[in-house]
Amino acid sequence: MNFSKKNHEYQKSNNYLVSKTILKASILTSLFLMALTTEVSAQSRRSSTTKKVTRTTTVKKATPSRRISSTKVTYKRPTRKVVSVRNVPNRKVINHNGQRYYYNNNRYYTYSRGRYIAIAPKVGFRIRTLPAHYKRVRFNTFNYFYVSGIFYTQLNNEYEVIDPEVGTIIYELPDDYEKVVIDGQTYYEYANILYEKVQVDGTRAYEVVGIIELDN
Template identity: 65%
Template sequence: MKLFLKTYGIAALLLVSFTAQTTAQSRRSTNNKVVVKKTVSRRIPSTRVTYKKKQRKVVAVRNLPNRTVVRNNGQNYYYANNRFYTQSRGRYIVIAPKIGFRIKVLPTNYRKIRFNNRNYYTANGVFYIQINNEYEVVDPEIGTIVYELPEDYEKVVIDNQTYYEYANIIYEKIQVDGTRAYEVIGIVEMK
């Protein structure tokens, strides 16, 4: 009787483990991401990037009501209307903060993105990570996916393929579960 119970118990345990393993394996393949052929590597020399518009539109305003001054590396930046600005010749010009720029509070329109076990925060095409009580501007990892680009992104051509660029980050348009998205595929290296 004991032998029968042991045999029956082991058989039941094996049956349950094989069933659980099969179920776990079948769940992995639920990602419906459609990936288009990649021709771009992580760092792209700026000489390989051709902008579709020859002149980049520079947005400048005379004054910024309700602005917040953010000092970084000895330079003043101004935050207003969910954007960062720098001052030049009496006007304020929209800019994307550079890598290493730190702020204490994220812009109000930020979104949290989790990729490779890391939390990114993105707002207006700029990626941040949290370091202690501050947020630092960083380059996102290749493969990071966002669902919208800032309105002033640029179309670029690299190796006869059209991509999208904002703040030196190259994106490729993809589909994720039937929804349009943009995947980070490279960073423009400025000389």
């Protein structure tokens, strides 16, 4: 009788230990699965928050104001680049405000001392037909026709030379642009328009940052 009772108590104790062991293993397994789920969720959140976003970037430095006095501008070359030829074949003659222009191959010239000197037409100059190979440039609500460093806008049936708005972006300058220094910083100039070299979507570009005012 005593042996049977002791055996019963032993089995009861053994069953309790087995149940406790199973419960402990179950709890550890649950904790491990919860930790694994939390880590996977955290990795997923990190992956989603570090997703690369592609956007247009423009790297800039401090720029001058819109109108810059020519007295504040220093040209890196002691003399301006001068492009001149002895003859302009098949030239077209255009008169504007008492000045005679000779046009051919996307260039304007003035005649002086037996040579034709390349010049940029002044603001207000008008033509009826745009030079060849022009490009359309849009900035905010402005639409320009750009060719060889000159900006045109359409006015009725003509095209008028104008100064572009600050912030206008182009992707090439004429070959005879000039480098200038203003307050220790280098810019690019053509036809009194100041440009700053920038990067747009990884591509080199030039942004209009000001106009040189010619002092009388």
